[in-house]
Amino acid sequence: MMNCSSPLDESAEYSSTKWVTSATHPGVRFRLARLSLGRRIALARSVRALWQRLEYHGAGESIDDRLSEAVLAAELDADYLKWGLVAVEGLVIDGCPASVQQLIETGPEALCREIVAAIRAELGLSEDERKN
DSSP: OOOOOOGGGOOOOOOSEEEEEOSSSTTOEEEEEOOOHHHHHHHHHHHHHHHHHHHHHHHOOSHHHHHHHHHHHHHHHHHHHHHHEEEEESOEETTEEOOHHHHHHHSOHHHHHHHHHHHHHHHTOOHHHHHO
């Protein structure tokens, strides 16, 4: 009897999320959503207006433009966190295990920035896009 395996008998494994260990907060790790075509489209739709307003205020020189740019950049970071952060482990905020929303609202800003940088790296954003 001949034993042959067909490529059709084998399947590929793929995980739609990945775990990342925090470099800024020992003992903390976070799970990120990996990029897919559908998720890229959803993100583009959700941040398009913010990007346009950010570019507009970024071109201005007034104090109002600078403040608006800073607020919009923070809102954009929060959108990235909501889109790409699935879970946080090893972080307790005010006595409760951290949720994504709680991390955004009351968590350590350095950790939020680290996670946003990891999300942007996963998206393959350019250096100029990462600065915003």
